[in-house]
Amino acid sequence: xxxxxxxxxxxxxxxxxxxxxxxxxxxxxxxxxxxxxxxxxxxxxxxxxxxxxxxxxxxxxxxxxxxxxxxxxxxxxxxxxxxxxxxxxxxxxxxxxxxxxxxxxxxxxxxxxxxxxxxxxxxxxxxxxxxxxxxxxxxxxxxxxxxxxxxxxxxxxxxxxxxxxxxxxxxxxxxxxxxxxxxxxxxxxxxxxxxxxxxxxxxxxxxxxxxxxxxxxxxxxxxxxxxxxxxxxxxxxxxxxxxxxxxxxxxxxxxxxxxxxxxxxxxxxxxxxxxxxxxxxxxxxxxxxxxxxxxxxxxxxxxxxxxxxxxxxxxxxxxxxxxxxxxxxxxxxxxxxxxxxxxxxxxxxxxxxxxxxxxxxxxxxxxxxxxxxxxxxxxxxxxxxxxxxxxxxxxxxxxxxxxxxxxxxxxxxxxxxxxxxxxxxxxxxxxxxxxxxxxxxxxxxxxxxxxxxxxxxxxxxxxxxxxxxxxxxxxxxxxxxxxxxxxxxxxxxxx
Amino acid sequence: xxxxxxxxxxxxxxxxxxxxxxxxxxxxxxxxxxxxxxxxxxxxxxxxxxxxxxxxxxxxxxxxxxxxxxxxxxxxxxxxxxxxxxxxxxxxxxxxxxxxxxxxxxxxxxxxxxxxxxxxxxxxxxxxxxxxxxxxxxxxxxxxxxxxxxxxxxxxxxxxxxxxxxxxxxxxxxxxxxxxxxxxxxxxxxxxxxxxxxxxxxxxxxxxxxxxxxxxxxxxxxxxxxxxxxxxxxxxxxxxxxxxxxxxxxxxxxxxxxxxxxxxxxxxxxxxxxxxxxxxxxxxxxxxxxxxxxxxxxxxxxxxxxxxxxxxxxxxx
Numbered sequence: 001x002x003x004x005x006x007x008x009x010x011x012x013x014x015x016x017x018x019x020x021x022x023x024x025x026x027x028x029x030x031x032x033x034x035x036x037x038x039x040x041x042x043x044x045x046x047x048x049x050x051x052x053x054x055x056x057x058x059x060x061x062x063x064x065x066x067x068x069x070x071x072x073x074x075x076x077x078x079x080x081x082x083x084x085x086x087x088x089x090x091x092x093x094x095x096x097x098x099x100x101x102x103x104x105x106x107x108x109x110x111x112x113x114x115x116x117x118x119x120x121x122x123x124x125x126x127x128x129x130x131x132x133x134x135x136x137x138x139x140x141x142x143x144x145x146x147x148x149x150x151x152x153x154x155x156x157x158x159x160x161x162x163x164x165x166x167x168x169x170x171x172x173x174x175x176x177x178x179x180x181x182x183x184x185x186x187x188x189x190x191x192x193x194x195x196x197x198x199x200x201x202x203x204x205x206x207x208x209x210x211x212x213x214x215x216x217x218x219x220x221x222x223x224x225x226x227x228x229x230x231x232x233x234x235x236x237x238x239x240x241x242x243x244x245x246x247x248x249x250x251x252x253x254x255x256x257x258x259x260x261x262x263x264x265x266x267x268x269x270x271x272x273x274x275x276x277x278x279x280x281x282x283x284x285x286x287x288x289x290x291x292x293x294x295x296x297x298x299x300x301x302x303x304x305x306x307x308x309x310x311x312x313x314x315x316x317x318x319x320x321x322x323x324x325x326x327x328x329x330x331x332x333x334x335x336x337x338x339x340x341x342x343x344x345x346x347x348x349x350x351x352x353x354x355x356x357x358x359x360x361x362x363x364x365x366x367x368x369x370x371x372x373x374x375x376x377x378x379x380x381x382x383x384x385x386x387x388x389x390x391x392x393x394x395x396x397x398x399x400x401x402x403x404x405x406x407x408x409x410x411x412x413x414x415x416x417x418x419x420x421x422x423x424x425x426x427x428x429x430x431x432x433x434x435x436x437x438x439x440x441x442x443x444x445x446x447x448x449x450x451x452x453x454x455x456x457x458x459x460x461x462x463x464x465x466x467x468x469x470x471x472x473x474x475x476x477x478x479x480x481x482x483x484x485x486x487x488x489x490x491x492x493x494x495x
Numbered sequence: 496x497x498x499x500x501x502x503x504x505x506x507x508x509x510x511x512x513x514x515x516x517x518x519x520x521x522x523x524x525x526x527x528x529x530x531x532x533x534x535x536x537x538x539x540x541x542x543x544x545x546x547x548x549x550x551x552x553x554x555x556x557x558x559x560x561x562x563x564x565x566x567x568x569x570x571x572x573x574x575x576x577x578x579x580x581x582x583x584x585x586x587x588x589x590x591x592x593x594x595x596x597x598x599x600x601x602x603x604x605x606x607x608x609x610x611x612x613x614x615x616x617x618x619x620x621x622x623x624x625x626x627x628x629x630x631x632x633x634x635x636x637x638x639x640x641x642x643x644x645x646x647x648x649x650x651x652x653x654x655x656x657x658x659x660x661x662x663x664x665x666x667x668x669x670x671x672x673x674x675x676x677x678x679x680x681x682x683x684x685x686x687x688x689x690x691x692x693x694x695x696x697x698x699x700x701x702x703x704x705x706x707x708x709x710x711x712x713x714x715x716x717x718x719x720x721x722x723x724x725x726x727x728x729x730x731x732x733x734x735x736x737x738x739x740x741x742x743x744x745x746x747x748x749x750x751x752x753x754x755x756x757x758x759x760x761x762x763x764x765x766x767x768x769x770x771x772x773x774x775x776x777x778x779x780x781x782x783x784x785x786x787x788x789x790x791x792x793x794x795x796x797x798x799x800x801x802x803x804x805x806x807x808x809x810x811x812x
Contacts, residue, residue, distance in 0.1 A: 333515055336512045336795055337515065337516055337519075338516075341784050341788050342519065342788075344772065345523050345524075345780070346523060348772060348775075349523040349524065349527050421638060428640065429642070432642060432754055432757075433753075433754070433769060433772060452758075455646060455649075455650070456650075456670060459650050459654070462646055463650075466646065469643070470639050470643060473639055474634065474639070476638075477634065
């Protein structure tokens with residue numbers, strides 16, 4: 001008892017007489033004390049609730065499949081001759097095609113054979129000019145050789161006594177246009193694509209702006225020019241012909257599909273499930289490769305804004321006082337700024353590109369996180385374990401990341417997932433403004449922008465990608481709602 | 496007294512926000528790489544000097560900033576276009592803003608009317624056919640961007656009937672164009688979808704919440720007839736919060752019209768904005784941003800103050 005420092009008032013077992021006569025009562029292991037069900041933690045509970053939500057599971061599987069196609073898809077793209085990415089490969093033989101599983105196409109030389117204009121001889125050039133009723137157009141218009149995207153060569157019987165021929169072309173797009181209308185009515189003949197001033201010439205080749213997906217009506221009308229007055233008289237009736245172009249593929253492109261193919265053979269072209277755009281690029285492959293950039297942005301931007309907002313909100317909440325007030329006033333001002341306009345402005349200032357998109361999208365989207373997380377921090381900082389940690393002298397940042405952040409995860413996940421569809425929408429929006437990524441690169445927004453340029457003619461080019469975009473947005477939105485319900489059951493069913 | 500302080504506080508915040516917007520816009524536009532005077536042709540040194548003097552580009556940056564600040568906020572002058580000589584930004588605003596504002600107001604009127612009706616019906620016939628339709632519609636209307644609807648309507652209501660079904664273009668909707676009453680239809684419907692969706696959703700949940708409240712129960716217990724209960728007790732109280740979101744919705748609608756105007760070929764502020772961006776006409780971009788942004792900020796200010804007047808609880812926060 002030499003080292004005894006206890007106060008004399010303290011009692012020990014030895015001091016109590018007859019202490020050893022007491023025996024501990026054995027604990028009753030009654031059934032009521034047992035936990036009959038497995039312990040379900042916060043996370044497991046949330047996941048279980050999510051898995052029970054059937055719509056959410058469908059949405060999640062849709063998102064996962066789109067993401068997987070985006071990741072794996074590009075590895076299955078066909079190889080190209082010159083090493084450019086398949087989604088950026090232009091092919092002028094296949095512009096503006098509708099969705100197709102591949103068509104039989106004719107293999108032609110790489111450089112198209114130029115067709116010369118032919119002059120009929122002998123021909124009476126100095127014959128008196130036809131006048132009034134007797135002025136007529138050639139009786140028939142024919143296609144010489146093969147009409148392809150490289151050129152349509154027309155042929156007719158020249159007429160003695162005219163000054164020349166006017167040649168027109170119109171597109172048969174959607175509206176049924178009768179040949180007889182074109183013959184009689186000059187207003188539906190379309191664009192005048194050429195004037196032949198030698199009456200003896202009986203061929204003409206049109207090689208500009210042809211589109212293999214279109215049907216054309218060519219028409220020809222003879223005209224005379226009065227030598228005295230220089231007045232021009234055009235025959236009232238024209239000759240017309242409807243021309244569908246033969247799908248061709250250049251030899252080099254064909255050899256990429258089938259190595260030992262020769263010109264003149266037919267082979268099956270690539271399938272374009274979504275069709276091709278105005279430059280002959282495959283739209284599906286552009287969508288697939290665009291998925292990578294869109295999902296990259298959709299994951300990166302919310303994460304970056306979350307980190308900024310978390311630090312900002314945590315500092316504001318934990319420091320309190322004047323700092324808190326000033327920081328929150330700044331957030332308030334930034335929140336009042338028209339976000340869309342500044343998004344556009346930053347993108348104009350920084351120029352196109354993925355990097356500037358990230359900066360522009362992050363610049364103002366962190367304020368929401370900052371505001372909500374500050375509120376959460378204010379709530380959490382009054383909780384005992386944070387007090388204890390402070391008392392023990394833990395640095396501010398360690399409190400933030402050890403104690404506060406893990407308790408914020410539910411709120412964070414809900415906000416984070418809700419931001420994803422907004423980022424995808426903003427990307428599409430900026431691209432429609434022409435402010436997305438650099439030119440050949442494909443995103444969902446640029447695909448839509450390219451299609452929007454001639455949307456009225458080829459609506460499928462717009463609506464198929466737009467359908468993917470809409471389905472993905474709906475899926476993200478439903479999943480976000482489901483996550484909110486799962487993490488915070490109190491909010492369930494509220495809007 | 497408290498109200499006055501609240502109003503002054505909001506006013507001060509709005510002014511600071513406006514200044515921030517102006518400053519951000521100014522420096523962002525100056526940060527654009529390249530030369531604002533650059534055109535397709537090389538301009539002679541002499542002309543360039545004259546132009547720089549005229550647009551004040553020869554002065555140091557802080558002087559330019561102050562000059563511009565004075566011009567915009569004291570004289571209300573947003574300057575002239577760099578591209579189209581003599582085109583005043585003020586003229587662009589004067590001519591094109593009423594167009595955008597008109598569409599915005601029509602859309603809000605349509606949206607609020609239909610939204611309120613749909614919200615009430617959806618709440619009264621909960622889980623019925625109309626409710627299910629309305630809820631699906633709400634999800635689509637809120638999560639999908641308005642430009643998607645613009646293209647859908649343009650094709651479905653104008654392009655398809657005109658080209659494929661051969662409707663007479665004289666008495667049917669035009670895919671794009673401006674100047675007649677019929678040209679209001681498609682853009683207004685497009686813009687009103689989002690409004691209908693948000694109002695329906697909000698009103699429905701409000702209606703249901705009010706339905707569970709004590710005073711409705713009391714009224715029911717006292718034997719108030721069902722129509723009177725719904726109209727006088729439920730709807731009247733549920734509709735109140737809707738009023739508070741109408742201004743933000745108007746603001747949102749006006750920004751949403753940026754692309755819609757491009758799609759439907761409407762000569763509004765949104766299209767002027769788009770054109771100026773495509774032409775890199777920095778002075779116009781700046782002027783329109785400050786004007787449009789300023790408009791939105793002022794609208795927000797009005798909403799805030801109105802809230803404060805209507806609901807004293809807001810003033811504290």
